[in-house]
Amino acid sequence: MNIYLTFLIALGLAMDAFAVAVTSGIVAKRVRARDALKVGTFFGIFQAGMPLIGWRAGSLFRDIISGIDHWVSFILLCLIGLHMIYESLQRESHRSAKNPLNFHILLLFSVATSIDALAAGISFALLDAAIIRTVMIIGGVTFFLSVIGYYLGDKLGSFFKARVRIIGGALLIIIGLKILFEHL
Secondary structure (H helix, E strand, O other): OOHHHHHHHHHHHHHHHHHHHHHHHHHOOOOOHHHHHHHHHHHHHHHHHHHHHHHHHHHHOOOOOHHHHHHHHHHHHHHHHHHHHHHHHOOOOOOOOOOOOOHHHHHHHHHHHHHHHHHHHHHHHHOOOOHHHHHHHHHHHHHHHHHHHHHHHHHHOOHHHHHHHHHHHHHHHHHHHHHHHHHO
């Protein structure tokens, strides 16, 4: 998997974290650099760690499904992308009054936004991706976008949130299609 494709996948996977960071910036009473770095660090670490776990799981059964690996990657990326689009179209009943910087809330957000990265990690094993480089790029892109998102939340409000997740989901579907067509 080349570095450009890795970067595009990282962008797609980081969109959930970016959207939550924007929301956290909206909810925050004061937007401070240390808070933005805290949000970025949590999201970046989890977005990097989950694909590593998925890659390890995928590596264990790669030989068994090597003939259909492109189909598995396609299906996983499309399901993740469709799920992101579906979630972005759902209506939020109300904005949470909870502190998004609370350790437990931030931990919950970090896990929730990185589940799709876990599934993508399985695809990385099937594609025989350079996993260390891949997770470093994913973690770095997520960190950067989360920090930016936190600041944007304060400035731009909720306008971005749903649109960003739709773009991220569409990007993952397109990448899934690219992988499928390269192997057919």
